[in-house]
Amino acid sequence: MSPKIIFMKISAALAFLTLLSFLNCEAWASTYDLPANGNDSVITEFDDSFSLTRAEHNETLLDVARRFNLGQTEIVRLNPDTDRWHIKKDEVIRLANRRILPDTPRDGITLNIAEYRMYYYPPAEKGKAPQVISYAHGIGRQDWKTPLGKTRIVRKVKDPAWHPPESIRREHAANGDPLPAVVPPGPHNPLGAYMMHLDIPGGYLIHGTDIDKIYGIGMQITHGCVRMYPEDIEALYQSVPVGTPVYIVKQPIKVGWLDDTLYIEAHPDLEGETMTQDQRYAAALTLIEKANGQMLPAFDRHALEAALTRLNGEPAPIFKRPYLNETTASQITIN
CATH class of the missing domain: 2.40.440.10 (L,D-transpeptidase catalytic domain-like)
Structure with a gap:
């Protein structure tokens, strides 16, 4: 049996924490359906949710990482206040769920x-x-x-x-x-x-x-x-x-669409490399512009800055395409 987890929206998380647990130590690969829209590049195991698990016994954060196919760096970033070498029974651990595909051929x-x-x-x-x-x-x-x-x-x-x-x-x-x-x-x-x-x-x-x-x-x-x-x-x-x-x-910053929402995902520097915040911001703007047909949209700058500061690898929404009905679209075309 696969490890038992419950996946939930943030607003409902506290109400259901008592249901979170895992049942055994089998690892399981992270398998995702590719987006139906071939131009989209955000993949999600469980739609519109984040994932948590509750420790059933004392162990290390790295044991949990292996069970859920995460690496040490990734799970530590997701749980910065957790002692990686000692997780107490019933402690709640944050897991990865959503990712942006790298900008490479899907082959x-x-x-x-x-x-x-x-x-x-x-x-x-x-x-x-x-x-x-x-x-x-x-x-x-x-x-x-x-x-x-x-x-x-x-x-x-x-x-x-x-x-x-x-x-x-x-x-x-x-x-x-x-x-x-x-x-x-x-x-x-x-x-x-x-x-x-x-x-x-x-x-x-x-x-x-x-x-x-x-x-x-x-x-x-x-x-x-x-x-x-x-x-x-x-x-x-x-x-x-x-x-x-x-x-x-080597793509520490990735940008991609899911339906009509644009996301950004940012990771910290590798050892021996240093990118300033200004360099990250400039790189992000270039990727955002590329993803939006070489046009820079009116994106959420606060959300972008937060993602480039946290560097925790979690995709963050920064822009949503406005809904255009046929009348509005024709007016934009004429003007």
Whole structure:
């Protein structure tokens, strides 16, 4: 049985908190129907609501993150006043629900490293709405950056052995943690049970993780590869064939429509990068203008400034298209 949650509008939240709970520890992928309007890019698991869960026993915030397919950085941002290492029984935890799709082709895999998030567009099934599946993942550290650009999966390996590059072996030796020339398959293999090679010089991979580094998912922690939860990499490995396109982008600010409402989603800087508030604002204006047909609408500037200040990754509405009846539209056209 999936974890039991209740999804509600903010105005009704307090009245129903006693109903919130989860029942087990199974992780479940975030699967969304793509918007019916192909020009829209805001996806929602549960319409017009946000989601909460109540801890059934003492655990860590990161245990909840894994169960609901969130990374560490994301769930900490959503619960800034919560002790990530100790959640008390019955404590209420905020979860992610709505997202804006990255500005990439809706084909294959997109990795938006700015949000530690993957978007996989499976082939459409006859008679079913097109979907996108989203996974949390880890990315390269400040000194081992994950490269950007379009690539593809060129090889898949189950139960891989790890041959640490000499540069990584030197780093570990300098830290008093020498590595062997080969790490065999098993629970302590940093590649996990599945890996997929990308067509990028230097040996970049999408792979799983060892049992000691589960909590690093959703953080800037790898040597440049993309690291996923064990259950997620297994599902992805079984779903995508060799040759699948992969788009690696860095989009800390995203803008998109849902029906007639324009949303903005903003994420904080990666380690080693600094964007001023003025730079964020200028970047946001450019994206808003692009989303609105190269015209800047009369958007809610206070809502925009709040989103660019919070940087919590939650899409915020900033503009709603006015309703135009046929008479009004014809008057605008004539004038």
